[in-house]
Amino acid sequence: MIQCKECGATQYEGALFCSECGRFLMEDSHKATDVLPFSDYGHRPPPPPPDDFKLETTPGIKTITFVIPHSRHRHMLELSGQIRVGRSGSETDDFPELDLTDEDGAELGVSRLHATIQWSNHGLVLMDLESTNGTMLNNYRLPAKRPYPLHSGDEIRFGDLLVHVFFD
Amino acid sequence: MSGETTYYSILGLPSNAQPEAVREAFASHVARFPSEAQDDPEYQKLLQAYEVLNDPDRRAIYDSLIAEMAPSPLIVNIQLSRTKLPIAASPQVFYLLVEVNPPRQSAQLRRPLNLCLVLDRSTSMQGQRLDFLKTAVELVVEKLAPEDVISIVTFSDRAEVVQAATHLTSRNAIISRVRSIRASGGTEIYHGLLAGVEQLQQTPLSQYNNHLILLTDGHTYGDIQDCIDLSVRAAGQRIGISAFGLGDEWNDNFLDKLVSASGGQSAFIEDPAQIVNHLQQRIKGLGLIHARNLRLKKELPSQLTLQYGFKLLPFAQPLEASGSEIKLGNIEGKGALSFLLELTLQPQSHELRLSIPLELTADIPGRNLKDQTFKNPVQILVTANPLETAPPKDLVKAVRMLNMYRMNEKVWEEIEAGNVGVAATRMQHLTTRLLEAGEIKLAQQAHAETERLTRVGSLSPEGWKRLKYGTRAMIGETVRMESDDSV
Structure with a gap:
């Protein structure tokens, strides 16, 4: 698999143009042989979060849209406080704000409490909560318990479940 | 024209001449010789030609002999984006660009046309649309050859045969019937198609180029599957079957499906004044068919999957790739037929040589060949360290244009799935790519649709069709320019 340098979409090797954004992919192809999403490439640590990082309670944006290509579902969530990502369990009545139970979350390796998305002085941030199968952001595996800035259009994998995130 | 002498050329006949025509030709030629000319070698040749062609069994043997001697009636040229692929643990993709040409010296034989025009006369056709349509039909009637057969059917809530299948003997009578068409009622395409097919069946189908052209401006309700089964x-x-949609209210996916069974054309006519052009263009192509009913056997090694097929020439049209055969339609005149295939290779762990059979089947009317097969196997090598070679330029250009067309299709899919945000992002990307390609008008349209998507969460029906058929036409034009360059 190769990654489009412009939009980050995963493309088959040998594709001439990115199916998502239309970019010509041939320049990238020679160095991009067979990098699987969960291979070495994905284990490289992301840049560290800035030193002056702190969470804020009044978000600068109102809603976030999560698009799940697997099911073609779309979830729009209000951002007030934190958005927990995970699965609802039958034994608890605690529902995460982004509930991936119906997205085959269990089969695709989403933990009950997998990650959170919150507002900070550096904008929206994603944090893995020591999930079993990990969280990937644009194919970087995130270290647990560390906030990482999100941008609109980012691709997140909770376990094996791919989610696109959009906000203004 | 080929300079070879055949029994057909001695009698001055096309190779599909009817038995009566053989007798008539012989009678007219033999009259030139005085009765004492029995030993004249010319006369002997004529007699021999007649004896063979007048006997169905001997003629069949002779036909198969000249077919073997003649150069292959189809010249197939195949380009691949890669011929060597690396061993990889993930799927890979590659493209095939196939161009099929008639030989340079092919005899241009016009086979008579058996044409049925199936015209929408629903209320919405009233005014300009119907006026231009009538003018276009009149021009067609005037242009057709005397040996052609035409029938005209109109439909609204039901179908009416305006002109039953007839030779072009009294053009004025046909034209005055066309002029009497009035608009009223709804749009039920199936009845019109059925009546049209029945009219075509009045003529011996094996001796003609049979084609139905549907022109509609509306949606048909409830009978879509019937229409497709009929096609x-x-x-x-x-x-x-070819189908033209007028205005912006008709169902584009339905028309694409309707023509795919026969490899016909579907197109969007935005401005009624263009009806004339579209119709004439189509009929010109139909008159000069070199190969008919061309189809590709979808036979692939198990490691390969066909993802997508798209015809580029003589017109750009997505191909229906779900069956065991892909219908490619006809090779019209001296022009090429070309198509692009996108294939994926399953993950591989060993070196491997794969052969893609690429078996084409076609009828070549000019040589009396039916269901003739042409094998053009292509080899792919899966190896540990393939050398990188740049893909052929023509192929890259075609894929680039096709990718834009597909980006537009995906916008629609995302909207259908409720992902308006993704759809808007896609449309924005498409705008950029269209601009880069110098397609300013289409880029402006894409930009307007992006704004519309963000604002109201939907596309305008006319904008959508403009983009769909605009990007489609762009593919055809790019490829046509390329093939002109190479001549």
Whole structure:
């Protein structure tokens, strides 16, 4: 698999143009042989979060849209406080704000409490909560318990479940 | 024209001449010789030609002999984006660009046309649309050759045969019937198609180029599957179907499906004044068919999957790739037919040589060949360290244009799935790519649709069709320019 340098979409090797954004992919192809999403490439640590990082309670944006290509579902969530990502369990009545139970979350390796998305002085941030199968952001595996800035259009994998995130 | 002498050329006949024509030709030629000319070598040749062609069994043997001697009636040229692929643990993709040409010296034989025009006369056609349509039909009637057969059917809530299948003997009578068409009622395409196919069947189908052209400006309700089933049956009887949509209210996916069984054309006519052009263009192509009912056997090694097929020439049209055969339609005149295939290779762990059979089947009317097969196997090598070679330029260009067309299709899919945000992002990307390609008008349209998507969460029906058929036409034009360059 190769990654489009412009939009980050995963493309088959040998594709001439990115199916998502239309970019010509041939320049990238020679160095991009067979990098699987969960291979070495994905284990490289992301840049560290800035030193002056702190969470804020009044978000600068109102809603976030999560698009799940697997099911073609779309979830729009209000951002007030934190958005927990995970699965609802039958034994608890605690529902995460982004509930991936119906997205085959269990089969695709989403933990009950997998990650959170919150507002900070550096904008929206994603944090893995020591999930079993990990969280990937644009194919970087995130270290647990560390906030990482999100941008609109980012691709997140909770376990094996791919989610696109959009906000203004 | 080929300079070879055949029994056909001695008698001055096309190779598909009817038995009566053989007798008539012989009678007219033999009259030139005085009765004492028995030993004249010319006379002997004439007699020999007549004796062979007048005997169905001997003629069949002779036909197969000249078919073997003649150069292959189809010249196939195949380009691949890669011929060597690396061993990889993930799927890979590659492209095939196939161009099929008639030989340079092919005899241009015009086979008579058996044409049925199936015209929408629903209320919405009233005014300019119907006026231009009538003018276009009149021009067609005037242009057709005397040996052609035409029939005209109109439909609204039901179908009416305006002109039953007839030779072009009294053009004025046909034209005055066309002029009497009035608009009223709804749009039920199936009845019109059925009546049209029935009219075509009045003529011996094996001796003609049979084609139905549908012109509509509306949606049909409840009978879509009937229409598609009918188009499949018609294709089995060598009846081709082309479909033109007028305005912005018709169902583009339906028209694409309707023509796919026979490899016909579907197109969007935005401005009624263009009806004339579209119709004439189509009929010109139909008159000069070198190969008919061309189809590709979808036979692939198990490691390969066909993802997508798209015809580029003589017109750009997505191909229906779900069956065991891909219908490619006809090779019109001296022009090429070309198509692009996108294939994926399953993950591989060993070196491997794969052969893609690429078996084409076609009828070559000019040589009396039916269901002739042409094998053009292509080899792919899966190896540990393939050398990188740049893909052919023509192929890259075609894929680039096709990718834009597909980006537009995906916008629609995302909207259908409720992902308006993704759809808007896609449309924005498409705008950029269209601009880069110098397609300013289409880029402006894409930009307007992006704004519309963000604002109201939907596309405008006319904007959508403009983009769909605009990007489609762009593919055809790019490829046509390329093939002109190479001549």
